[in-house]
Amino acid sequence: MHLRHLLGIQGLNPVSVTAMLDLAENYVLLNRSGKTQRDLLRGRTLINLFFEDSTRTRTSFELAGKRLGADVINMSVSTSSVSKGETLLDTAATLNAMNCDLLVVRHNQSGAPALLAQKVDAAVINAGDGMHEHPTQALLDALTIRRHKGRIAGLTIAICGDIAHSRVARSNLLLLTMMGNFVRVIGPPTLIPAEIAALGVTVHHEMQEGLDGADIVMALRLQKERMTKGLVPSAREFFAFYGLSAEKLTFAKPDALVMHPGPMNRGVEIDSEVADHPTRSLIKEQVEMGVAVRMAVLDTLARRPRWNG
Ligand code: NCD
Numbered sequence: 001m002h003l004r005h006l007l008g009i010q011g012l013n014p015v016s017v018t019a020m021l022d023l024a025e026n027y028v029l030l031n032r033s034g035k036t037q038r039d040l041l042r043g044r045t046l047i048n049l050f051f052e053d054s055t056r057t058r059t060s061f062e063l064a065g066k067r068l069g070a071d072v073i074n075m076s077v078s079t080s081s082v083s084k085g086e087t088l089l090d091t092a093a094t095l096n097a098m099n100c101d102l103l104v105v106r107h108n109q110s111g112a113p114a115l116l117a118q119k120v121d122a123a124v125i126n127a128g129d130g131m132h133e134h135p136t137q138a139l140l141d142a143l144t145i146r147r148h149k150g151r152i153a154g155l156t157i158a159i160c161g162d163i164a165h166s167r168v169a170r171s172n173l174l175l176l177t178m179m180g181n182f183v184r185v186i187g188p189p190t191l192i193p194a195e196i197a198a199l200g201v202t203v204h205h206e207m208q209e210g211l212d213g214a215d216i217v218m219a220l221r222l223q224k225e226r227m228t229k230g231l232v233p234s235a236r237e238f239f240a241f242y243g244l245s246a247e248k249l250t251f252a253k254p255d256a257l258v259m260h261p262g263p264m265n266r267g268v269e270i271d272s273e274v275a276d277h278p279t280r281s282l283i284k285e286q287v288e289m290g291v292a293v294r295m296a297v298l299d300t301l302a303r304r305p306r307w308n309g
């Protein structure tokens with residue numbers, strides 16, 4: 001697989017997704033056995049460049065890089081010169097001069113990682129850009145599903161809540177439809193973009209209808225920070241209509257599994273009883289899969305020698 005950067009699911013195909021998941025599967029086993037592969041990225045530098053807050057994504061990229069032996073540097077915007085007015089492209093030039101090999105970028109502007117990819121020699125990984133994409137989240141979700149359902153095709157997957165502002169929803173529906181699943185999005189009309197049906201998903205505004213026969217139910221956070229106006233009357237009302245409770249989960253298949261990318265707003269988009277369910281919730285496992293998938297992504301991109309363009 002010749003992958004220069006990982007900017008979105010749009011740059012992948014079913015063969016490259018399967019190869020990435022297979023490689024990640026090996027890393028799951030390696031991580032569980034307590035072994036590390038510290039030689040693979042020895043002497044390589046990974047910079048985590050985060051212009052937005054993150055817990056899971058940043059730490060899992062850090063852990064993934066360290067487990068593979070890379071030198072990992074975390075840069076967050078509040079401590080960098082960007083807060084002093086440096087432009088994104090000046091930052092890129094600075095990072096380039098440091099001979100960074102892998103650049104993991106999170107930014108509140110859609111397209112920022114793609115812009116950086118044109119300006120730096122490093123392989124760029126999009127760790128979430130605005131409302132656009134979050135490809136490693138979609139890959140880790142796919143790995144989690146595949147491990148539980150034995151396949152990542154032919155499944156009915158319902159993505160619920162704030163679809164409009166969610167890069168997780170976008171990357172997931174691109175990946176899941178590409179792999180041959182039936183994807184449904186469920187939410188109030190104010191939180192579902194009108195043009196979404198063109199991406200091959202079906203749109204539902206009622207949980208009962210949308211969850212009917214679902215194998216997987218994904219709940220998403222209400223992304224208040226990206227809402228320019230009040231699109232939801234109140235958190236309490238949202239929970240009543242769209243919050244994933246044990247009662248609403250009965251509309252899905254009896255063995256349907258529950259996912260959430262985190263961070264969760266308990267009692268808003270998901271009820272604790274569902275989120276913490278010992279057998280039906282995959283939320284903790286998603287975090288574990290995140291480390292393995294990011295190791296697979298770093299491994300794949302680092303196979304390209306820096307001087308090879
Ligand atoms: C998501 C993100 O930042 O896009 N979180 C994550 O990476 N696990 C979703 C969110 O912020 O709600």
